[in-house]
Amino acid sequence: MPTFFSSTSDIPQVEAVPRHIAIIMDGNGRWAKQRMLPRAAGHKRGVEIVREVVKACAARGVGFLTLFAFSSENWRRPAEEVSMLKQLFILALEREAERLHRNGIRLRVVGDIAPFGQKIVELVARAEKLTQENKGMTLTIAANYGGRWDLLQAMQRLVESNPQQRGAFTEEQLASCLAMAYAPEPDLFIRTGGEQRISNFLLWQLAYSEFYFTDTLWPDFDAAALDRAIVSYQQRERRFGRTSEQVEQTSKKPPAKEELA
Ligand code: IPE
Numbered sequence: 001m002p003t004f005f006s007s008t009s010d011i012p013q014v015e016a017v018p019r020h021i022a023i024i025m026d027g028n029g030r031w032a033k034q035r036m037l038p039r040a041a042g043h044k045r046g047v048e049i050v051r052e053v054v055k056a057c058a059a060r061g062v063g064f065l066t067l068f069a070f071s072s073e074n075w076r077r078p079a080e081e082v083s084m085l086k087q088l089f090i091l092a093l094e095r096e097a098e099r100l101h102r103n104g105i106r107l108r109v110v111g112d113i114a115p116f117g118q119k120i121v122e123l124v125a126r127a128e129k130l131t132q133e134n135k136g137m138t139l140t141i142a143a144n145y146g147g148r149w150d151l152l153q154a155m156q157r158l159v160e161s162n163p164q165q166r167g168a169f170t171e172e173q174l175a176s177c178l179a180m181a182y183a184p185e186p187d188l189f190i191r192t193g194g195e196q197r198i199s200n201f202l203l204w205q206l207a208y209s210e211f212y213f214t215d216t217l218w219p220d221f222d223a224a225a226l227d228r229a230i231v232s233y234q235q236r237e238r239r240f241g242r243t244s245e246q247v248e249q250t251s252k253k254p255p256a257k258e259e260l261a
């Protein structure tokens, strides 16, 4: 497994195109309400937007795209809506796995998916296996995921696999037990739908991510909206604790060989 820079232990390389984009896809319900449609219509349209955004991210060379599909708190919704979301997840897994595979995309699902039932567990395992060798973008769907759940399961795994090591655990050890240890930390975090909160998404990994909030509801999001987020990202100065002057110094190109000596 590749080891990635930790934004707190090292200073990551900043690229023009975010290597990892994490999105909270919010606003499906309000989109439907505006049109006097049932919430389900918003969720259905939301799945179509996922397809468009996956395609756009892959075309722009984004290495990792992570989408928050269902939070550990979304069980609090009416049973009917939860069951509808499960059905949509099943349909998407059945219909999209092959397409992702054809496009060289690797699919991963993070979160405690057992409570969704055997069918989803099996479809996820099958889709992950089908796409595991793909070398294109890694698409992660966070389902029944919560940042606190992730930190807790990581700590449990850490302690269980190192029973002799009392205390003195390192950041790297904990990070390697998180559900998304296979991905670098998100460079860009996007939340659609107007709310400005994390809602228990990737609590550890968002430490130094750039945040982008838009009022656009998820079903209205598209490739152009994605590009606006990326342009905003490109205008940020990522300091990782340093001063602006230090950032300018290090971003200057190192002298070519013949200029040395
Ligand atoms: C996001 O849209 C999708 C999920 C949380 C599954 P919402 O369903 O939260 O839409 P709003 O926030 O009610 O508009």
Ligand code: IPE
Residues within 6 Å of the ligand: 024, 025, 026, 027, 068, 069, 070, 071, 074, 195, 197, 199
């Ligand atoms: C966050 O959206 C979770 C997902 C998009 C899956 P919510 O709509 O559930 O967030 P809150 O409840 O408004 O914070």
Ligand code: MG
Residues within 6 Å of the ligand: 026, 027, 028, 193
């Ligand atoms: Mg919402």
